[in-house]
Amino acid sequence: MTSGIRLILLGKQGAGKGTQAVRIAQHYSVAHLSTGDLFRAAARGGAPAGLEAIAYMDRGELVPDDLVLRVVREQMLDGGLMDSGFVLDGFPRTLVQASALEEELAISGRPLDIAIDLEVPTEIVLDRIAGRRVCDDCGTTYHLTMPPKVNGVCDVCGGTVSQRDDDTEVAVMRRLELYETATMPILDFYREIDRLDEIDGLGTGDEVFARIVSAIDARLKTED
Numbered sequence: 121m122t123s124g125i126r127l128i129l130l131g132k133q134g135a136g137k138g139t140q141a142v143r144i145a146q147h148y149s150v151a152h153l154s155t156g157d158l159f160r161a162a163a164r165g166g167a168p169a170g171l172e173a174i175a176y177m178d179r180g181e182l183v184p185d186d187l188v189l190r191v192v193r194e195q196m197l198d199g200g201l202m203d204s205g206f207v208l209d210g211f212p213r214t215l216v217q218a219s220a221l222e223e224e225l226a227i228s229g230r231p232l233d234i235a236i237d238l239e240v241p242t243e244i245v246l247d248r249i250a251g252r253r254v255c256d257d258c259g260t261t262y263h264l265t266m267p268p269k270v271n272g273v274c275d276v277c278g279g280t281v282s283q284r285d286d287d288t289e290v291a292v293m294r295r296l297e298l299y300e301t302a303t304m305p306i307l308d309f310y311r312e313i314d315r316l317d318e319i320d321g322l323g324t325g326d327e328v329f330a331r332i333v334s335a336i337d338a339r340l341k342t343e344d
C-alpha cells in the first residue's frame with residue numbers, strides 16, 4: 121500500500137503556511153509537523169531544547185541546525201512519520217536541513233512528493249504579521265480583522281489568543297532577511313530535483329487551498 125503524501129511547505133513568515141498545512145494534513149490524512157510549534161510547545165513545557173530554541177526565536181534568528189535536526193529526527197523517526205506521510209511546515213529552512221531531510225528520505229526508500237512555495241509579496245506579509253494573533257495552546261491563527269468570537273479566547277480550544285513574542289518589528293525584519301539568505305537557496309535545491317511548485321498565496325484561504333490541492337493531485341497523478 122502506498123503511504124501518505126510527503127510534502128514540504130515553504131514561504132515567508134505570514135505567507136499562510138500554518139493555516140494551509142493544517143488543511144492539507146486533514147485533506148490527505150497525514151501528520152502536520154511545524155518546527156516552530158514544536159519549539160514553542162517544548163519551551164512551554166520547560167524542556168531544555170525548547171528553552172534554548174526560544175532564545176533564538178524571540179530575536180528572529182534561526183535555531184541552529186544541529187538543535188533543529190535533533191528535534192525533527194526524534195519526531196520523524198520515533199513518531200513514524202516516514203511511514204505514514206507528512207506535511208512539514210517551517211522545515212527545512214537551510215540547505216543543511218534540506219540535505220539532512222533528503223538523506224532520511226533516501227534511507228526510507230521513498231522520495232518527497234512535492235515542495236510547495238507559497239508566494240506572497242513582502243508588503244502583504246508585513247501587514248498580516250502586524251495583525252496576527254495566535255492561540256498559545258493549539259496554534260490557531262487569527263488576525264485583528266478576523267478575531268476569535270470572544271476577545272482573547274480561542275474558538276477552537278478555549279486557549280489564550282495573543283501576539284507571538286517574535287512578531288515584533290525588529291524580529292520580523294530579521295526573519296525576512298534570513299528567509300532571503302538562508303531559506304531561498306532551498307528553492308533552487310528543490311527546483312533542480314524537479315519537486316518545486318510555486319503557488320500564488322494571495323486570495324482567500326479556500327482559493328489558495330484549491331490551488332495547492334490541484335498541484336498536489338497533479339504530482340500524485342504523474343507518480344502513478
Ligand code: AMP
Pocket residue numbers: 133155156157159176177178180181182183184188209210211212213214217286295
Ligand atoms: P515559525 O513558527 O515557522 O514561524 O517559526 C518561528 C521561529 O522558530 C523561526 O523564526 C525560527 O526562529 C524558529 N524555527 C522554526 N523552524 C526552524 C527551522 N527549521 N530552522 C531554524 N529555525 C527554525
